[in-house]
Amino acid sequence: MKLTKSLSIVARKMVLAPSSHEEIFEAVVRRAKKSGGTALLRKKLGHMKRVEIRKIEVANSYVVNRLKKIALTTPFVRELHPFYRELLGIIVDLDLLKRSLSRIYGAASIVNKIAKEHILAIKKAKDRTSMIKYRRAYFGRLKSILEDLDEDFKIVRNAQIKILKLPDVNPGIFSVVVAGPPNVGKSSLVRALTRAKPEVREYPFTTKSLTVGHLTIDSTVVQVLDTPGLLDRPLSARNKIELQAILALQHLANLIIFMFDPTETCGFTLNYQVGVLREILNSFKNIPFIFLANKVDIATSKHIEKMNRVAQELPGVGNVLFISAKEGINLDKVKKIIERYVKEREESRSVYIS
Numbered sequence: 001m002k003l004t005k006s007l008s009i010v011a012r013k014m015v016l017a018p019s020s021h022e023e024i025f026e027a028v029v030r031r032a033k034k035s036g037g038t039a040l041l042r043k044k045l046g047h048m049k050r051v052e053i054r055k056i057e058v059a060n061s062y063v064v065n066r067l068k069k070i071a072l073t074t075p076f077v078r079e080l081h082p083f084y085r086e087l088l089g090i091i092v093d094l095d096l097l098k099r100s101l102s103r104i105y106g107a108a109s110i111v112n113k114i115a116k117e118h119i120l121a122i123k124k125a126k127d128r129t130s131m132i133k134y135r136r137a138y139f140g141r142l143k144s145i146l147e148d149l150d151e152d153f154k155i156v157r158n159a160q161i162k163i164l165k166l167p168d169v170n171p172g173i174f175s176v177v178v179a180g181p182p183n184v185g186k187s188s189l190v191r192a193l194t195r196a197k198p199e200v201r202e203y204p205f206t207t208k209s210l211t212v213g214h215l216t217i218d219s220t221v222v223q224v225l226d227t228p229g230l231l232d233r234p235l236s237a238r239n240k241i242e243l244q245a246i247l248a249l250q251h252l253a254n255l256i257i258f259m260f261d262p263t264e265t266c267g268f269t270l271n272y273q274v275g276v277l278r279e280i281l282n283s284f285k286n287i288p289f290i291f292l293a294n295k296v297d298i299a300t301s302k303h304i305e306k307m308n309r310v311a312q313e314l315p316g317v318g319n320v321l322f323i324s325a326k327e328g329i330n331l332d333k334v335k336k337i338i339e340r341y342v343k344e345r346e347e348s349r350s351v352y353i354s
């Protein structure tokens with residue numbers, strides 16, 4: 001199971017862990033009851049044996065199947081694409097998840113063994129009372145094994161729900177990652193360029209995880225990723241939310257859009273924003289950048305002058321494109337630039353192939 005393509009296909013097949021053992025146990029009891037009929041009313045001992053054994057078999061196959069499925073349909077971390085592996089590592093304790101998955105899988109074999117023992121005991125039983133006693137004992141042991149898994153169910157379910165919420169990115173296609181300080185308008189741009197609808201708010205740190213949108217250029221589908229805002233600090237000091245942005249840059253970006261807010265209405269001075277950029281520029285030297293200055297609809301000439309001056313002085317920056325994500329100003333130019341990079345990559349690839 002190699003996850004170079006879509007995580008969603010794998011995620012959709014996941015069998016969710018129950019929110020508590022009771023959910024499984026109740027389902028088991030229901031099934032066993034249905035299978036057994038009214039054994040007590042039957043007269044023949046042999047028939048009653050078969051009924052009691054059937055109850056255990058039905059319960060057992062349901063539980064074993066369900067436990068195994070929970071364990072085996074949850075993606076194995078080591079088989080995930082490095083982007084997902086690291087992303088999941090940020091939001092889930094992978095060691096705990098691994099331990100819980102193997103405990104759940106291991107419990108399936110224990111349940112199976114106990115079923116066999118109790119079936120054997122019923123087969124050997126000489127009277128009705130002992131048969132019922134063994135069947136009840138099986139269900140008692142089953143209940144306590146499931147009870148012991150409660151914490152594991154919780155850990156796995158929690159991780160599975162997080163896996164379901166991971167952005168459905170395709171690490172193999174051209175990706176534009178929109179990055180920048182908080183509140184500068186990154187999500188607004190992704191909303192404007194694609195059909196994705198990341199949340200937009202007037203305060204910083206609105207975006208707490210990655211969102212992916214798509215843009216079709218000619219017939220090529222391009223991914224546009226919205227990321228959480230970045231502060232001016234080294235990688236080692238970044239929190240879990242910022243690290244998601246860094247992972248997108250590290251693993252997915254073929255092109256980085258860095259966004260400034262020259263109006264500083266984002267709450268961060270332009271100097272501070274430059275500090276954020278410096279850190280990113282240093283870390284991603286081999287990826288092309290586009291520099292956008294957002295909110296031109298409310299920018300004064302002073303803001304524009306300062307932005308231009310700062311950009312000229314920054315090594316590796318030079319020109320910035322003034323846009324308004326909100327009012328749709330110059331977005332066609334942004335698309336054209338993206339298109340240029342997509343085509344460049346396609347041409348360099350075709351040269352390489354031929």
Ligand SMILES: Nc1nc2c(ncn2[C@@H]2O[C@H](COP(=O)(O)OP(=O)(O)OP(=O)(O)O)[C@@H](O)[C@H]2O)c(=O)[nH]1
Pocket residue numbers: 181182183184185186187188189199200201202203204205206207208227228229230294295296297298323324325326327
């Ligand atoms: N005037 C103006 N406001 C804008 C523009 N783009 C975004 N905004 C406003 O800026 C605020 C932040 O926008 P978001 O798109 O949420 O910014 P963000 O960079 O995604 O913010 P975080 O997710 O918190 O990092 C919102 O109040 C937007 O309405 C723009 O072009 N012009």
Ligand SMILES: [Mg+2]
Pocket residue numbers: 186187188198199200206207226227228229
């Ligand atoms: Mg945002």
